[in-house]
Amino acid sequence: MSITVTPITGALGAEIGGVNVAEDLDDGTVAAIRQALLDHGVIFFRDQTLDVESHKAFTRRFGELFVHPNFQFGQENPEMVYVRREPGDAKVVGGDWHADTTMMATPPMAAILYAMEVPAVGGDTLFANQYLAYEALSDGMKRLLAPLRAVHNDSRVAGPQAGLNAQRASQIREDDAWRKTESIHPVVRSHPETGRKHLFVNRVYVHNFEGMTVAESQPLLDYLYAHAVRPEFTCRFRWRPGSIAFWDNRCVLHLAVHDNHDDARHMRRTQIA
Numbered sequence: 001m002s003i004t005v006t007p008i009t010g011a012l013g014a015e016i017g018g019v020n021v022a023e024d025l026d027d028g029t030v031a032a033i034r035q036a037l038l039d040h041g042v043i044f045f046r047d048q049t050l051d052v053e054s055h056k057a058f059t060r061r062f063g064e065l066f067v068h069p070n071f072q073f074g075q076e077n078p079e080m081v082y083v084r085r086e087p088g089d090a091k092v093v094g095g096d097w098h099a100d101t102t103m104m105a106t107p108p109m110a111a112i113l114y115a116m117e118v119p120a121v122g123g124d125t126l127f128a129n130q131y132l133a134y135e136a137l138s139d140g141m142k143r144l145l146a147p148l149r150a151v152h153n154d155s156r157v158a159g160p161q162a163g164l165n166a167q168r169a170s171q172i173r174e175d176d177a178w179r180k181t182e183s184i185h186p187v188v189r190s191h192p193e194t195g196r197k198h199l200f201v202n203r204v205y206v207h208n209f210e211g212m213t214v215a216e217s218q219p220l221l222d223y224l225y226a227h228a229v230r231p232e233f234t235c236r237f238r239w240r241p242g243s244i245a246f247w248d249n250r251c252v253l254h255l256a257v258h259d260n261h262d263d264a265r266h267m268r269r270t271q272i273a
């Protein structure tokens, strides 16, 4: 197969053409897709037809399937996360800027989100390039951040105290047996494949800097959250049924825009360990 890679903004994101991802892809095509992901942070495919098995098979070409600890309800395919919005939902999965599942000691490297049903208007997804966010900081700020580590946990997005299930169709573990998962990650990380430095904080999972209180941490975190998603670091993807977004979860933040309250939006997601 001969693939085409067409950037959609100057910051990140590229549309990939010439590939049917449900087919048994040759190694050269898989390597070209992986390179496009590394080069552009998030890549998009159009007009694809993926059932559960072909979604898993495509994902496995890039690594092990990750099983999300908070979306487990004894379902047949534990590797699948169904991201659903129904008319009238007050909240959506991923409605704030974040990287996925960063409370894990080793967060997933990427996610592959497939659109099954999308509204005629709205429900786009935004992405933000965290290499650019880091590189735009002053030398003084880079020096300040270099030794800092941040405490990430999932208490805002799962567990009984999160209270999200009453507000949206997508359900998450809120049972009394749920326990938070917490990990500490450097605020600035080097990407394991590209070697480039990027910011690694997000407002969904981070609570404070290691060794500092929440109150002490918040002003600098708020600055970083706003800086990280400046428009010139972002792209916006407009979905159609059969579209795929495949993002590098190490160096890209994303946000599901909750701007259509009348129509259903049904997506299926895998993550790569």
Ligand code: SIN
Pocket: 083, 093, 094, 095, 100, 111, 113, 124, 125, 254, 255, 256, 257, 267, 269
């Ligand atoms: C997510 O955060 O993975 C969901 C993104 C989306 O539904 O657009």
